[in-house]
Each structure stands twice: as structure tokens, then as C-alpha cells.
Amino acid sequence: MIAVLLLLCAAALLIAPRALVRIERLRRSPRAALFVWQALSLSAVLCLLSAAPLALVHPHPQSTTLEVAILVVAGIASVGVLVRLLLNGHHVGRRIRTARAQHRQLVDIVGRHEGAHTRVLPSSELSAYCVPGAGSRLVITEAALTALPAEQLAAVVAHEEAHLRERHDLVLEFFTVLHTATPRWLRTDAALAEVALIVEVLADRAARRDVGEISLARAILSLAEATSEQGLTPGASAGAGSAATRIRLLATDDPAPWQTLVLYLVCAAALMTPPTLAVLMGS
């Protein structure tokens, strides 16, 4: 019984992202929104992981065939999720760290060293990014340095520094691991794109505090214009249209405190669900 409930609960939580990506209001409280995404994901994982152990501890009281069937399904869910998450977490983590290390090496060699962690690439393209992790780098091109006015440059740097300071890469890595560990027919790319967008909005909030929304919005526009002039190949679905979305979000007001409060209550409820189910049904 308890195992069935947990599996149903997990199924509901796995469908939740499809609804969550439609609630655009969430982007206006990015920090709370990220907590909601993380809480729902964690809760789904917890439900799946605890299904088999709890089915073993509290066997179904009725027929033995049903008992066995439930145990098998729960077992497949729990063990499968555990194995997939561990393996995938290992592979994704290793791939990301190797790629970062190689890229750090490259920018250290071709880039001009500006202080301990800033590298200026001798490129005529406008670009700015950060390589997070141990030995993080803030990379900006020579062209961006010359083309962007001081206040836009400050906006770009503040945005990237916020990524590094708040370790947004860990959030993205967490979701990348969950996303790629989820079977293809269950997951939705829109969810990962939404989380990536919210992470950008979060860094925008930090930059906006430092330089104001006009400078930040102009910086986004400058980079967007340069990117389309350079005729760079637009990527697939990842964060499509987020330049306009990010600027639009800069013009909106912060959400009312009650909205943020509701989001945190949702987080708490999601995280409480698996243990509550286990305790209530098990007793």
C-alpha cells in the first residue's frame, strides 16, 4: 500500500515539471522558484528510492501475488533510480569537469591574464562567460572590452561574478544529472531550459542591484545584436528567446512577498511528503 502510494506520488512529481514550465510568474522570484524545482525533484527521487525498502518492511496484508507484484515494481523503481542516478551523476560530473579543465588550459594560454582569474581572449567576437568550479575563470573577449561602455561591462562582470559566487553551476549540474537520468519518454527538455533561464535571471538580479536595470538590459541587447551580426549558429532549444525574456523581466516589479512565501511553503510540502507518507502508512 505504502509502496503504491509512493510510486503514485513520484509519478505525480515527474509530471509536475510540465505544469511548472507554464507558470511564468515563477521567473519573477527566481530564488524561490529554483527551490521549488529542487524540492519537487528531490521529493520525486525520495519517493522512488524509499518505495522498495518500505514495501519490504511493511508487506501488503492481502494476497501474496499482489504482494509480490508490488514488491517487484517497487524494487525495479528503487534500484533502477539509485543505479541510474549514481552512474549518471558520475559520468556527467566527470565530463563537465574534464571539459572545464581543458577549456581553462586553453584560455590560460591564449588569453591575457588580468588578475588571478580573469582572461581576455584576443578575439573580434563579443562574448563573455565564466568557467565555474575549482579554479574558476571569468573570460571576456578583447572585442567585448572595447565595444561595451564601462557600465555595460560592469553589468556583465557583476552577472558572471554572481554565477561564480553563488555556485549556479552546481544547481545546473544537479538538474542535468536528474534530466539525463530520467528516461527519455518521461523527461521534458523545456524543464531544463526553464531552470537554465531562471539561473540567468538570478544572476541578472545580482547585476541589477549593482548597476541598475538599464545598463544590464543594454548589455544584454549589445551582446544579442553582436551575436546575430556574427551569424553564429543559433543553438537548438536551449533557452530560446531568453534575451528578450530576461530584459522583459528587468522591467517587471518584484513579486509580492506572499507569492514568495507560497513558493517556500510548496517546497516544504514537497519535501515533507515522502517521510509523512512513510510514517503515516507504516504505523
Place this chain on the structure above:
Amino acid sequence: MAKSVSLGDLEQAIMDVLWAAEGGLTVREVLERLTGRDLAYTTVMTVLSRLEVKGVTTRERDGRAWRYHPAATRESLTAQAMRSPLHDLSSEDRQAAILHFLSEASVDDLDAVREAMAAVEARGDRPRRRRGRGAADSSA
């Protein structure tokens, strides 16, 4: 500790010397051109072989010495860094590995971006109440 930082700087300085030189350079020649740095011959030799392991230099025999060349021009290495830094990765991995201020994928409609910009300009910068956390010295 501090040494690993300066090692990166040294690699870069050595590559600059190699890129500036016509043809290859021996360890001795690299050492001579690294002016203003008090370096041991063995240090330069070590860094050059590290760079070779990384694939950014190549070397050839010249009598009894090795002559080091940059494996690629600075321009092509830069292009490599700009174009396909993470070409081995899937798009999901790439998103988490490096965080772009604005990723190429996120610009598909410039008109929409300009329209949004106009809305921000129309409203203007607004002073914000800041929660008392950290250095709050830039509030309007």
C-alpha cells in the same frame, strides 16, 4: 600554492615568446627572451615539456638540442576556444559546464529584444529597497 598560479602565467609568457619567434626556439633561446624574469633553465624546460604534453607545442631535433614550435597560431587556438570549447559535450552538459552571459541559442528574435529594451528605458532605473545583507553601498 602561489607557484601554481605563476606557472600558468609562465606558460602564457613562454607561448608569447614562441608565437613571436620565427621558426622554433630552443630552451636556451626561450630563456634568453623571457626578460625580467629570474628563471632557471630547468624551469623553462619543464614548462615547455608540459606545454608539449598539453598539445600546444611541438618539438624537433636540432643537433643536440630540441627546438620548440607552437602547435597552432594564437588565432587558431583562440578560434578553437571561441567556437567549440566543449564540442565533445551534449547540449545539456555544455549548459552546465560553462555559463555564458548570453548564449548563442538565446537570440532568435532581435525585434523582440529591442522592444523589451524600449520598455525598460521607458520605465527607467528604479531605486530599490535593499535587504540589509553584505556591502550595501551602491543603492540609488
